[in-house]
Each structure stands twice: as structure tokens, then as C-alpha cells.
Amino acid sequence: ETGVTQTPRHLVMGMTNKKSLKCEQHLGHNAMYWYKQSAKKPLELMFVYNFKEQTENNSVPSRFSPECPNSSHLFLHLHTLQPEDSALYLCASSQGASEGTDTQYFGPGTRLTVL
Amino acid sequence: AQKITQTQPGMFVQEKEAVTLDCTYDTSDQSYGLFWYKQPSSGEMIFLIYQGSYDEQNATEGRYSLNFQKARKSANLVISASQLGDSAMYFCAMRDHQGAQKLVFGQGTRLTINP
Numbered sequence: 001e002t003g004v005t006q007t008p009r010h011l012v013m014g015m016t017n018k019k020s021l022k023c024e025q026h027l028g029h030n031a032m033y034w035y036k037q038s039a040k041k042p043l044e045l046m047f048v049y050n051f052k053e054q055t056e057n058n059s060v061p062s063r064f065s066p067e068c069p070n071s072s073h074l075f076l077h078l079h080t081l082q083p084e085d086s087a088l089y090l091c092a093s094s095q096g097a098s099e100g101t102d103t104q105y106f107g108p109g110t111r112l113t114v115l
Numbered sequence: 116a117q118k119i120t121q122t123q124p125g126m127f128v129q130e131k132e133a134v135t136l137d138c139t140y141d142t143s144d145q146s147y148g149l150f151w152y153k154q155p156s157s158g159e160m161i162f163l164i165y166q167g168s169y170d171e172q173n174a175t176e177g178r179y180s181l182n183f184q185k186a187r188k189s190a191n192l193v194i195s196a197s198q199l200g201d202s203a204m205y206f207c208a209m210r211d212h213q214g215a216q217k218l219v220f221g222q223g224t225r226l227t228i229n230p
Contacts, residue, residue, distance in 0.1 A: 031216060042219075048216050050216075058217075090160060101165065102148075103150065103162055106152075106159055106160035108157060108158050109158040109159065
């Protein structure tokens with residue numbers, strides 16, 4: 001496996017379900033990110049992790065719970081979601097340097113549908 | 116606050132022609148980075164090219180070049196000799212150099228290459 005992988009690629013869940021999204025990066029990076037991409041809206045940053053520590057939470061509702069057990073893996077735990085949470089969820093990773101040249105590389109995304 | 120504006124919701128271009136995708140940005144920072152990403156229908160965001168605010172030369176990567184006009188706050192992507200596989204959504208993004216890792220994205224431009 002190379003780059004950034006995400007599983008599952010598609011997920012349909014009811015509002016009372018609990019599910020998890022998984023992201024894995026094979027690039028030796030130190031920072032990982034979750035983004036949400038809704039229809040007709042720009043990509044929105046949700047969470048940032050550096051060296052397993054959460055460094056940014058962009059006012060995300062608590063029904064989204066991230067977990068970063070190590071620098072290579074990132075999870076997004078989902079519970080009691082709303083239909084408006086249906087979106088493409090993208091994971092990214094980067095070296096984590098503070099310079100602006102730090103480039104984020106994205107996974108293929110998980111397309112989530114909440115019924 | 117940083118803002119990215121992409122004024123072209125959609126563009127249609129004949130194969131082998133060059134195409135310019137517009138991007139303007141707004142920031143009060145002196146030091147920042149500008150990125151372009153390609154998103155095919157599969158969903159993955161593919162990094163194309165980077166331009167730093169202090170770079171004196173326009174960035175180039177193969178068929179991609181960035182027309183950076185700092186005074187106008189524009190960072191247009193130029194694709195030379197377009198190919199059918201270039202059909203996708205294209206996003207311009209900015210990151211400031213103040214240590215934050217947040218990428219701010221524009222709304223995107225849907226490029227369609229006609230045979």
C-alpha cells in the first residue's frame with residue numbers, strides 16, 4: 001500500500017448507528033487531518049493531529065470523535081449522526097512542518113450517507 | 116481571515132488546448148503558500164503544484180504551471196496541452212505561514228475536456 005488509504009470507501013448508516021472511518025498513511029508523515037466535503041460547499045477542516053496529539057478542532061459537533069493511536073493511523077468515530085452529516089470525508093497527512101511548504105496528501109475519501 | 120475565490124464554476128475545453136483556471140485570494144499575511152489540487156470523480160484530492168509567496172519564479176510541474184501575480188493576489192493554474200484525463204474538479208487552496216496547518220479551499224472549478 002502506498003500513500004493514504006481510507007476504509008470503507010462507502011458507508012450508509014442510520015441515525016442511531018455507531019460506525020468508524022479508518023485512515024492509514026504510508027508516507028512517514030507526522031500530521032494527519034480529517035476534512036468534510038459537502039455538496040456545493042468548500043472543503044472544511046475538522047481535526048488536526050500532530051505526533052498523535054490533537055492540535056485543532058474546528059468546532060466539530062461531539063457526535064464526531066477522532067482518535068489517533070499513532071502517527072500512521074487516524075479514526076473518526078461516528079454516533080447519532082444527522083442526515084446533514086452526509087458528505088465525503090477525506091483524510092490527509094503531511095510532514096507537519098510549520099512552514100507553508102508543508103503539503104497535505106489526501107486519501108480517496110469515504111462517502112457517507114446518513115438515513 | 117483568509118479567503119480563496121474561484122469564479123469559474125465550470126469550464127469546457129477542447130482536447131490539446133491550453134486552459135487557465137482562475138484563483139484569487141485574500142490574506143493579510145506576508146508569508147503564505149498556495150496549492151492546487153485535482154479531484155477526479157473517484158473523490159481523491161491529488162496535489163498538483165505549490166507556490167510560495169516569496170518565490171520569485173512561477174512554479175511548474177510538467178504540464179501544470181502557476182501564473183502567480185502577487186500584487187493582484189491571483190494564482191491561476193495553467194494546464195498545457197489538455198488531455199481527456201484532465202476532466203475533474205480543480206481546487207485552489209491557501210495556507211498561511213504562521214504555524215497553522217489549516218488549508219483554506221476555494222469552491223472549485225469543474226473542468227471538462229471535450230474530444
